[in-house]
Amino acid sequence: MSPDVIVLGAGVTGGAIAWHLARSGAKVALVDAAGPAAAPSASWASAGGLRSQGRHAADQPLTLMAAARWPLLGAELGADLEESFGGHLHLAETEAEIPVIEARIAADLAGGLAIERVEPARIREIAPEITARALLGAYTQGDGQAHPGRVARAFAAAAAREGAALRFGQAARLLPGADGVAGVAFADGSALKAGTTVVAAGAWTEALLAPFGLDLPIRARGLQMLLSDIAPRDLLAPTVTAVGRNLSLKQLRSGAFMMGGRWFARPTGRGLETLPLDAHAAKQWAGAAAILPRLARHRLVHQWAGTEAQSIDGNPFIGRSLPGLYLACGFSNHGFQICPAVGELVARDLATGSEPLLAPFATDRIAPDAARLAAFRAEPILEVA
Ligand SMILES: Cc1cc2nc3c(=O)[nH]c(=O)nc-3n(C[C@H](O)[C@H](O)[C@H](O)COP(=O)(O)OP(=O)(O)OC[C@H]3O[C@@H](n4cnc5c(N)ncnc54)[C@H](O)[C@@H]3O)c2cc1C
Numbered sequence: 567m568s569p570d571v572i573v574l575g576a577g578v579t580g581g582a583i584a585w586h587l588a589r590s591g592a593k594v595a596l597v598d599a600a601g602p603a604a605a606p607s608a609s610w611a612s613a614g615g616l617r618s619q620g621r622h623a624a625d626q627p628l629t630l631m632a633a634a635r636w637p638l639l640g641a642e643l644g645a646d647l648e649e650s651f652g653g654h655l656h657l658a659e660t661e662a663e664i665p666v667i668e669a670r671i672a673a674d675l676a677g678g679l680a681i682e683r684v685e686p687a688r689i690r691e692i693a694p695e696i697t698a699r700a701l702l703g704a705y706t707q708g709d710g711q712a713h714p715g716r717v718a719r720a721f722a723a724a725a726a727r728e729g730a731a732l733r734f735g736q737a738a739r740l741l742p743g744a745d746g747v748a749g750v751a752f753a754d755g756s757a758l759k760a761g762t763t764v765v766a767a768g769a770w771t772e773a774l775l776a777p778f779g780l781d782l783p784i785r786a787r788g789l790q791m792l793l794s795d796i797a798p799r800d801l802l803a804p805t806v807t808a809v810g811r812n813l814s815l816k817q818l819r820s821g822a823f824m825m826g827g828r829w830f831a832r833p834t835g836r837g838l839e840t841l842p843l844d845a846h847a848a849k850q851w852a853g854a855a856a857i858l859p860r861l862a863r864h865r866l867v868h869q870w871a872g873t874e875a876q877s878i879d880g881n882p883f884i885g886r887s888l889p890g891l892y893l894a895c896g897f898s899n900h901g902f903q904i905c906p907a908v909g910e911l912v913a914r915d916l917a918t919g920s921e922p923l924l925a926p927f928a929t930d931r932i933a934p935d936a937a938r939l940a941a942f943r944a945e946p947i948l949e950v951a
Contacts, residue, residue: 569595569731571916572750572760574738574774576602577609578714578902579894580766581721582909585643588728590913595758596730597750599737599770602718606788606839608768608901611872612714613791613826615805615814616903617654619681619706620670622881624926625900626677631907631923633708639906645720647712648819652803654709655684655692657857658702663809667702674704681706695801697857711805711816714902721909733758740765740774746889747778762916764892769838769873771895778888783878783932784896785943788831788840792850793868794823794861802858811853823861825854828899830947831871838873843948874899878942884912884927892916893929 569592573584576598584596603609616636618629640647658667667683674681684692684703692705726732738750741757749759767774769786802817812827829850831840847869855861877883877896884894894912901908915921 567593569593569758569760570762571595572597572758572763573766574740574750574763575766575768575770576718576722576732576734577607577766577768578603578612578718578721578905579768579897579908580764581718581725582905583764583766583894583912584730585721585725585728586909586913587916588725588730590917592913592916594725594730595733595760596722596725597733597738597758599735601734602722603715606837606871606873608872608874608897608899609714609718611789611791611870612902613814613816613824614711614714614902615654615816615826616651616710616712617706617805617807617900618679618709618903619654619656619674619704621900623673623677624881625904626674626679627923628904628907628911630678631910632904635906635910636710636712639717643720643724645716645723647716647720649710649712650819651708651710652805653692653705653707655689655804655806656704657689657696657700657806657808659697659699659808659810661701664702666809667704671704679706680708693802693804693806695858695860696806697859705804709805711818717902717905740778740891742778743890747891762890762892764894764912766894768895768897769875771875771893778891780887781934781939782883782893782896782929783939783942784875784883786838786873787876787947788833788871788873789826789899790829790831790840790842790846790850790869790871792825792847792854792866794864795867796821797823797860797864801860806857808857811857813850813853813857815854815857822867823854823858823864825850827853832947840871840873842869842871845948874901878932878939882927883929884908884924885915885929887929
């Protein structure tokens with residue numbers, strides 16, 4: 567029997583959409599070239615940070631929805647997501663950075679977020695191991711982290727329990743219909759047809775849409791992550807970021823410290839695979855060690871990079887496109903936290919025909935500008951000389 571909806575891509579976005587659709591009674595097929603969270607996808611590489619602070623205003627309602635869902639999600643999905651809720655702490659280390667923290671707090675309070683201004687004494691209570699140089703912080707107590715691979719696999723498994731058909735292991739292409747998209751076709755010559763095909767294909771979206779003459783203002787970029795050896799557990803509860811550093815730093819359940827930030831990786835030319843750049847890794851580690859001095863006692867044991875679609879305005883594209891085609895892509899390195907909300911809202915949008923909270927993410931919101939898009943895509947990945 568044909569599905570009502572095909573979801574192409576089983577990362578955290580596609581998985582969340584498929585699960586929410588299936589549990590609302592829709593007949594769903596979830597397809598993926600590999601499976602949930604396979605390399606080099608963003609859901610495979612992701613830092614798994616659940617950060618609600620410092621988001622774009624359009625994102626805030628989704629972030630708030632998602633923040634309310636995360637503490638319940640493991641139980642809902644029947645899975646250990648390695649979730650923990652040690653908060654998120656954003657730091658100013660110089661007087662000049664203080665207004666940036668103050669502006670973030672004001673914007674987040676206006677958006678309805680529970681965010682706290684924290685002075686040095688309180689910073690030391692929240693994160694005793696971090697640098698004494700921190701002058702002021704913005705703290706969101708309910709934030710935390712989860713394991714993106716576990717989350718993507720749990721969404722797919724829960725969708726299957728609700729009756730979704732999983733078809734993993736073969737790349738799909740979009741099947742043209744009379745005036746849009748009629749479903750997907752696989753390399754073995756088989757096809758699946760449905761009234762709606764949701765493309766949640768991350769960095770692969772550009773190539774999937776090209777045959778239809780669609781060129782969203784997105785680009786594929788690899789981002790790199792570092793992992794330290796194992797430290798005693800519970801040294802660092804919050805994820806820490808800093809105004810003046812390209813850094814996110816957290817301690818995992820294992821005790822290892824994980825470092826991200828917006829450090830681009832090097833394309834290898836093999837599909838969308840990218841590899842960490844040593845020059846970036848050295849800066850990334852040094853930035854983390856400046857915030858967490860005990861890192862001097864640890865060593866780098868693992869590094870990796872995964873690829874994601876970044877949009878030209880930093881916000882995702884979520885909504886209808888051609889007839890039969892619905893897009894959920896361009897999450898621009900902050901799509902993990904909001905994935906439960908995206909799943910819920912897309913399912914509602916497909917059921918009702920309209921979801922106001924998704925309006926800011928309309929797929930046609932940005933007027934085509936070929937020169938600006940070419941410059942965006944040509945931006946160099948090297949941030950370190
Ligand atoms: C290094 C890194 C760190 C990050 N850290 C954070 C963080 O701390 N917090 C946060 O909120 N966000 C973070 N993000 C962003 C977040 O991880 C992503 O926004 C999110 O994982 C995107 O998920 P997705 O399902 O949309 O895409 P992806 O996970 O990339 O999944 C796309 C899927 O589509 C499949 N696919 C593609 N083409 C085809 C095809 N032709 N046929 C079949 N299947 C296909 C792929 O196999 C893949 O499984 C980070 C991202 C990166 C890269």
